[in-house]
Amino acid sequence: MSETHAATRAGGQTRASRLVQLRMSSLGAVTMLIIQFILGMIYNLYGTAPTSKNPIGLFSGPVIALHVILGILLFIAAVLQLIRAVNARHKMSIWLSAVGLVSIVGAGFAGLGFTGSGAAGASLGMSLAFAVALGCYVVLVFALPSAASGARRAAATGTPGGSETAAPGRTSSTT
Numbered sequence: 089m090s091e092t093h094a095a096t097r098a099g100g101q102t103r104a105s106r107l108v109q110l111r112m113s114s115l116g117a118v119t120m121l122i123i124q125f126i127l128g129m130i131y132n133l134y135g136t137a138p139t140s141k142n143p144i145g146l147f148s149g150p151v152i153a154l155h156v157i158l159g160i161l162l163f164i165a166a167v168l169q170l171i172r173a174v175n176a177r178h179k180m181s182i183w184l185s186a187v188g189l190v191s192i193v194g195a196g197f198a199g200l201g202f203t204g205s206g207a208a209g210a211s212l213g214m215s216l217a218f219a220v221a222l223g224c225y226v227v228l229v230f231a232l233p234s235a236a237s238g239a240r241r242a243a244a245t246g247t248p249g250g251s252e253t254a255a256p257g258r259t260s261s262t263t
Contacts, residue, residue, distance in 0.1 A: 104233060106176035110185075111232035113169050117188065117225040120162050125218060127155040138206035146203060159196055166192045166221075180231065184224040191221035 131151045138144040147153040166189040173181035198213030 103176060103178075106172065107178060107181070107232050108235050110169070110172050110176055110178070110181050111229060111234060113165070113172060114225045114228035114232065117162070117165055117169060118222065118229060120158060120165060121218060121222045121225065124155065124158050124162060125222075127151055127158065128214070131155060138203050140205045140207075143204045143206075146200075152203075156199075159192075159199065162192050163189075163196065169225075178232075181228060184228050188221045188224035191217045191224065195221065 131149075135149060135151060136144060144152065146156045166185070170182070170185040170189050173185040195214045195217035198210045198217060201207060202210035202214060
């Protein structure tokens with residue numbers, strides 16, 4: 089049995105499987121962000137626009153309530169994504185997850201400002217923060233390995249789950 093394989097089994101989850109999980113959670117964030125965008129557009133078209141003299145409540149209607157609840161869930165998902173990235177020790181994932189989290193927080197604060205005043209700048213802030221967050225998570229979806237690529241790597245290296253220490257195309261030595 090190879091030293092790498094024995095260490096992988098003893099240490100639990102492999103780095104490759106952590107990266108696959110990061111990719112899947114990034115895909116989940118992308119999906120949530122798209123749904124959040126759609127809910128925001130529905131409210132923008134059919135909801136009551138807030139003004140400085142007539143703010144709206146965060147739960148004043150079903151669409152805005154869903155938008156707020158999904159925003160809170162997005163924040164939680166972004167925090168968990170950053171924790172996963174730190175645990176995987178993957179620099180690009182850490183940076184993009186951190187920027188995605190900051191963007192989601194920024195969109196949330198811009199949304200709070202918008203509901204209180206109806207300011208166009210707050211609406212623009214939500215839009216720009218959404219775009220940055222979406223970009224971060226889309227890059228991670230395409231940059232991180234999929235489960236299929238992990239299986240191909242495992243077949244090429246002859247180890248279950250692939251060997252993250254062996255060079256591509258080389259198998260680790262057995263003892």
